[in-house]
Amino acid sequence: MLLAIEQGNTNSLFAVHDGERWLAQWRAATEPNRTADEYAVWLSQLLSMAGLELRMLDACIIASVVPQSLFNLRNLSRRYLNVEPFVIGENAELGIAVRVNKPAEVGADRVVNALGAHVAYPGTLIVVDSGTATTIDVIGADGSFEGGAIAPGIHLSVEALHAAAAKLPRVALKKPSRVVGNDTVSAMQSGVFWGYVSLIEGMIARIKAERSEPMTVVATGGVAALFYDATTAIDHFDPDVTIRGLLEVYRRNADITLMGGSSRLRNKAAE
Incomplete structure (x- = not known):
């Protein structure tokens, strides 16, 4: 086993x-x-x-x-x-090409995600992995890792707000019912959650515009399920990308x- x-x-x-x-x-x-x-x-x-x-x-x-x-x-x-x-x-041996300037610097999780997504979904892919960092990576139709973007994860943002601003509390991560909050906690939750949804939507749109080709978007990682329900930019939520x-x-x-x-x-x- x-x-x-x-x-x-x-x-x-x-x-x-x-x-x-x-x-x-x-x-x-x-x-x-x-x-x-x-x-x-x-x-x-x-x-x-x-x-x-x-x-x-x-x-x-x-x-x-x-x-x-x-x-x-x-x-x-x-x-x-x-x-x-x-x-x-x-x-x-991964059996896929890592087409970036410094392949050795690419995190193990990102290249494993490339392979795990490639064997399950055809064509060129965008893989959004929401963990400690949020990575948004491009996987070629042949399974090659072709680069991407890295942003602080949503939990890091919540902790940073609490740590850096004396009057801002630590808040739970949740999908707010409204974008405009009517108190400090709801305003923070809206800014963090909808801000990250907008980050993901914006990055996906920019990558698709840059690549000018059909691309399937697969989300994975700890809080990706929340984002999947909040945007049409993600085609599939798949928690098993990395393990696959x-x-x-x-x-x-x-x-x-x-x-x-x-x-x-x-x-x-x-x-």
């Missing part, structure tokens, strides 16, 4: 795939200093609740944008799964590994 790990700056996703379907998925707050042993204890308990065991896992793929925690995630795979993990940006991309990367690399030798460690001394 495959353990897929997608680690963002705020949250980390752990998921188990048996070769045919996803058996379980769990999210946890990203903690860069969490050790491999701590991950193993936490994961063992969740696996047990799903009727699974750690020893059933015999493959691992990792996409992380938090370099300081990658060491511990890699050791989790080596020590407790006894396999060398595939790591996006290191030893995992991880599975596709694993499948492509597993084929390469089978031809070139197993990725399973012969013993733990290989650590």
Whole structure:
């Protein structure tokens, strides 16, 4: 069974795939200093609740944008799964072109999203990922990553307003019933929410005008469901874009590994 790990700056996703379907998925707050042993204890308990065991896992793929925690995630795979993990940006071949000036600078989540969206939707795509940052990326019809835009995520904006302005409270993220607020809280909620909807709509319109070709817009990420219901600029809301991309990367690399030798460690001394 495959353990897929997608680690963002705020949250980390752990998921188990048996070769045919996803058996379980769990999210946890990203903690860069969490050790491999701590991950193993936490994961063992969740696996047990799903009727699974750690020893059933015999493959691992990792996409992380938090370099300081990658060491511990890699050791989790080596020590407790006894396999060398595939790591996006290191030893995992994506099989798609990254057509930007500095490909090495593109975050693992963005290139995995490109693949996950490409295998599910035909043609040229715009992928909107709402997380710690909001990324709006262009995926070519051949699956190539062709660049995009990065803006602060909506939760960062809420926190920045509260932190930088003494009289502005911390507000909950919600879709306001009106654009014009009649008190401070409703005004902040409107500015943040509808401001982000307008950002997404505006960026999509500008990208389409610049590209001058039909493009399908796919939204994913933590708060994308709220935006999808608030605008017609998004064609599909798909929460599984990233995890689908991880599975596709694993499948492509597993084929390469089978031809070139197993990725399973012969013993733990290989650590």
